[in-house]
Amino acid sequence: MSYESPELLDLPFDQYQRYRMLAEVADILRPDEQRLRVLEVGGYPPRLPRFLAHDEVIVTDQPAGDFPGYLQADGTRLPFRDREFDLVASLDTLEHLPADRRGVFLDELCRTAKDYLVVAAPFQFEAAREAERIIFDFIRVHAGYEHIFFKEHLERAAPDQVEAEKQLIAAGFHTLVLANGRLDHWLMLMAIYYFLDGRPEYEPVKARTMSLWNKNYYRSDNQEPAYRHFLVGSRRPFGRAEAGLLALSSREPAPALDLESVKAVIEIARLDSDRRLRGKIAELENLLSAREREVEGLKAEMEGLKNFVARLKSSLAFRVYSFLFQRAKS
Template sequence: MGSGEVNQIPFDQFQRYNNVKKIIDGLRNGNERYRILEVGANEHQNLERFLPIDKITYLDIQLPKELETNPKYILGDATQMTFEDNAYDIVVALDVYEHIPPEKRNKFIDELSRVSAHFFVITAPFYSEEVKESENRLNTLYASMFKENFIWLEEHAENGLPILSELVQYLEHSDNNFNIISHGNVDIWEKIMSMHFFAAQNPELIMYREKVDQFYNEHIFNCDYSDQSYRKIVIGSKSMTVNKISIGENKQVPLKELAKLQELENSFFELRAFFIKESTEKKLSEFKNDLQQFKIDIAKEKEKEKDKLQLYVNTGIGFSEEQSLAYHLENRNEGSFYFNLSEFNEVKSLRIDPSMFSGIFEIKKVKINNEFCDIKMKGNYVLDLRNETFVFENDDPFIEFSLDKSRKIEYLEFQCMPVKTSTLVSELKTLQNVADEYLTDLKLKNVINNSLEEQVSDSLLKNKSLTGQINNKENEITEKERFIKILEDTNKDLKTEIAKKEEEQRLLALKQTELTAELSGIYSSRSWKLVKRLKSLINK
């Protein structure tokens, strides 16, 4: 991660982690890689962002469930760690020391020293009147905003901050040599932390607060090694000389940077004032709108005292005021309405305006000429429940009844009542319950279908596997049949060759027999006998 990205983290975290980076890199030999343990670590793993080449392990006494299986994290108590001596090259504990119970702090230091082969680093706020008053003011600010104390500052106040002289005395009597560095002017720390609290109350300020953090990290951090610091950095080692380590000589922030920080703070609070004004104006506008709507509602309520239900009759020329009848509703709870329509010619359609105003109305038990009718309805309602209860969002509601054919109507009778919202809610809940039951059944069916699909899928996979095995066996059989055919052909050729050789041998045997007989004849002939005698005479 580049330094630009690291510079964007909150300044308070940057103070801790960047100082540790400077210490470790200052003692590093070339590209030497360290095994580092951070105790009391949290979830953000910031240390590895500053020390990317090192192998870092995190230990905490409590871990969220999602980190319990993370190999980088170990659940453990820093005052009684289970590691062997010198298990890590370096051990760091950043703003942890002040949260250790006072009676366990020496044991905590002993464990950091025991487990670290090279050195250990702790950062923490220590008691001073300036630090105590600064934390008290900040906690009061937080409590006034959020109606509760800031958890860490409250703990500091209850348990008391550690005393630096007590730690120094303990280190002097231990096997460790040590060094103490001050960093983070307490006034600057309080100033920027205040902006953090205001931004937490108003998230629209977070983006600008991040710019303030970045300005501190890039322009003030390296000059902020003030003796009047909020935080101390303690380096201890049983094997190295660390008392001459220096990571910052600048104890005075340049006036130019302080002026710029003040300018950023002014802009931050001007921006806050702008957002407060904008929010107030928005709330005032909403209040005015609500008041105006309230006046309109009151006016409507007064008009509703003059409300009426009106029936329009369409005899083929459309709906008109001339062809309409009205009931003036002195009592809105009137329910049954009767209209004599004998004066009208054949009626094509009817329209009922249940009121002059928006609302929820129940219209049912429609009778034409004393007969209940199944009539197709349409209107400007936004919701229809069971073709009886209708929700009208706008004034001048109406429902139109279309007849299957024009007819003479003597009279029309129906019930029309306003419905209370609570009644509608009850109806909707009933429908919701029915829908929920249907969805439950549907989900169950889906589960069954999914199970069946999985079984079918498994069967298809097994079938595919078996088919593959069968194909392999068939290929093996085909190959073996081909090989057998080759052997049979070879055997046939060999048999033919053997027969040929046997025939040749038989013919040779016959030939030999003939030659033997012929030779025997020669030997027994008179000529051969004369020859033999001549040979014997010649030899003499």
């Protein structure tokens, strides 16, 4: 399977990195290149079918939608039989659930998975929460709105990775943990993405930037410290697949977080905001100058009218008219 088609590479890096890792996990786990029956819970709008084009993929989520293989459903009450799917996955969904529903959600994933289960999320990690706060504030200041998903992340406690893994083990799964989304890369690229987002003139640049990163630097994103982690579960011991899975992410810590590049992006955004603000100020100053010229013109017209009235009042015709008018009144 090639993950480098233009339609995939142009995806936002954050989507590409998690869906590609899931697809690579599926390719390693599939027995003898067998076609898998896969369920993704919480994947609206569907993206996974594009990464697993040769598998049967069902995607469920709560919004209504008309997509092939998509079913509107509640992840805590899935309308499927026990162990109906070879692989069940949920990516960056667990953290959006209220804490008291996460256990039921994981139970449903375990119930419907015949062989394999993958749960990925930004679990509890203070550095990741601080990175989200930075991006939330960046979007609010730079773009003028509050990002609904980051706001939800910050309002709810992140899932506990240890507790989630314990729940999978209790349900009979062997587990592995994989790092995905190296944190300093994630922070830098999120700043770049939302700096370019929402401005039509920057859309081609945004797509090229995402494609460049996804094609050349995806591998470097799968190491600690990571924004998210994949919990990979198997009902049987992983056996020879374990080495392949562990090779998907580096177990060696990354070098010290490279925050200078992030600061550079934020400084560029600040300068751009300043430039746009100066442009708006210049536009308003030009408008004010035009209005001042209009006022001066009106003043000149008013002065002309005053002079005309003065001349009119001093004319013989006006004096005669005034005399006759007063006589008529008396």
